[in-house]
Amino acid sequence: MPLPTPPQTLLRDAALFLDFDGTLVDIAERPDAIRVEPALLGLLQTLEERLQGRLTLVSGRASADVRAWLAPLQVSVVGSHGLERDGVTVARSAALDEGLSHLRAVLARHEGVIVEEKPMGAALHYREAPAAEQECHAAAAAVAERLGMEVQPGKMVVEIKPAHGDKGTAIEALMAEPRLAGTRPVFIGDDLTDEHGFAVVRRLGGAGILVGKERETEAAFRLASVTEVHRWLTQASEVLA
Structure with a gap:
């Protein structure tokens, strides 16, 4: 309804x-x-x-x-x-900069992907590169697992953020x-x-x-x-x- x-x-x-x-x-x-x-x-x-x-x-x-x-x-x-x-x-993860480097590697492979750095996490925007959706989600999942963070999907964006x-x-x-x-x-x-x-x-x-x-x-x-x-x-x- x-x-x-x-x-x-x-x-x-x-x-x-x-x-x-x-x-x-x-x-x-x-x-x-x-x-x-x-x-x-x-x-x-x-x-x-x-x-x-x-x-x-x-x-x-x-x-x-x-x-x-x-x-x-x-x-x-x-x-x-x-x-x-x-x-x-909320404390910023000391390893976040390393994770950002990994996310920016996705940026280098796909024109139009944007890495948005946030105070305690990051977001991969792929609105201008929809073909990169799967790779963006995989990269975010890998970084989140490594840092003990969580993945938050959104509209043409995937983020990593603290889990609490x-x-x-x-x-x-x-x-x-x-x-x-x-x-x-x-x-x-x-x-x-x-x-x-x-x-x-x-x-x-x-x-x-x-x-x-x-x-x-x-x-x-x-x-x-x-x-x-x-x-x-x-x-x-x-x-x-």
């Missing part, structure tokens, strides 16, 4: 968690080629005010990268799939903070990496909203595109006014 559109009243008494790429901005061919519309900054500022600070971006990108794209807006950001957040420090955190664990930790007591979590995301978050908010009595095409998911609702996300968030913010 198709997932319904979320009701515009869903954000009442809610804590809102938002993915970034594929949710607030359209996915680009390269991570540095996204476009952040000026109207998005105004929308996020309005949500921050009307939710009284109960707004957090939860991204696979480094938190500093997300903040740079959203400057000068000041908003709470959790980065690196939940591993970067206030008060939490994800978007779900980050959301759960944030929901335990006194400032969010008595609220319901709502998480909007598009990728497989967001399923951890959907599962947690569902367990905590909230709801996940999937962005994009129908698929097997822990989300309760769906919006078809980034444009639809912007439209729905605008309408939902008006309900909060």
Whole structure:
């Protein structure tokens, strides 16, 4: 059965968690080629005010990268799939540089593959080199096994990251903070990496909203595109006014 559109009243008494790429901005061919519309900054500022600070971006990108794209807006950001957040420090693997060298060997064999270095891991993007998918996944699996990390697949990307955190664990930790007591979590995301978050908010009595095409998911609702996300968030913010 198709997932319904979320009701515009869903954000009442809610804590809102938002993915970034594929949710607030359209996915680009390269991570540095996204476009952040000026109207998005105004929308996020309005949500921050009307939710009284109960707004957090939860991204696979480094938190500093997300903040740079959203400057000068000041908003709470959790980065690196939940591993970067206030008060939490995850050590960078001492052997990660060696692993990056192995991943860059894939880059040398396939024009269009991008190695994105992250604070505690790395990502291989093959959107511009789809024929390299199998080799990218094999390289990521080999490096992850060697470093004691885990593989996180996504849309035309495969990542290696520490094994002890994800978007779900980050959301759960944030929901335990006194400032969010008595609220319901709502998480909007598009990728497989967001399923951890959907599962947690569902367990905590909230709801996940999937962005994009129908698929097997822990989300309760769906919006078809980034444009639809912007439209729905605008309408939902008006309900909060």
